[in-house]
Structures are given as structure tokens and as C-alpha cells.
Amino acid sequence: MSDKTPWPTEIRLRHDRRALTVVFDDRVSHELPAEMLRVLSPSAEVQGHSPEQRQTVPGKRDVSIAAVDPVGNYAVRLTFSDGHNTGLFSWTYLRRLGDERDALWAGYLAELKAKGLSR
16 A cells, blocks of 8 residues: 555445445445454544553444444545444545455454453
8 A cells, every 4th residue: 555545436335235445546446345344443432542451342343334334535434234323434444444354354253262252
């Protein structure tokens, strides 16, 4: 990713509401699963106010995206089927989730295992 702020040219909710596709102005496209977006939500409820407060969110394997709402010209608010809707997904954060998807997902699965939790 370059130093400039990523800019989405398309944000599309998959028909089954289980993934969000984001296409950026540099033609990079990422399909982001609803479960991953939910458990890595940028909300204070999930991220806390410091790294020590971050929560590992279990049991979201079947979550879907109920709504995608624009917030200004910098983010979207996702509402999930479990009612969670407090995270604002900035363009930069969505790009990071896509670019680092494999590592972020592996880290989440490792946290679940270490804490004896399940998806």
C-alpha cells in the first residue's frame, strides 16, 4: 500500500450478506468476511481503550452484515446480525484488514484457542 490514503471506488455487500467486497482506487480488491469484520471491529467494545483492554470475541461464525451505512467521506458503519454497530470502518482500516487478512485471522484463531473459545 502506498503512503496515500486508500480510497474505495466500490463497496459491495455480497448477496448472502456474509462478506463485503471493497475495491480501491489502485485496483486492489478485498473480500472481507462478515465474521472477520465483526470480531475485528474497530469499536471500543472490541478494541478497548488500550491494547490491554482488547476483547477476543467468540461465537460469531454465523454472523452476517445487516446494513452498510456511509459516515461522511471517510468510513462506513456496519450493522451486524447480532446487533453490533458501534465500529466505524475507515477506508484505511478496511484496507489494512484486506492487506493483512491472513495474519490477522491467524492471530484471532490463536487467541480463541489460547482462551478455550470457539468461533
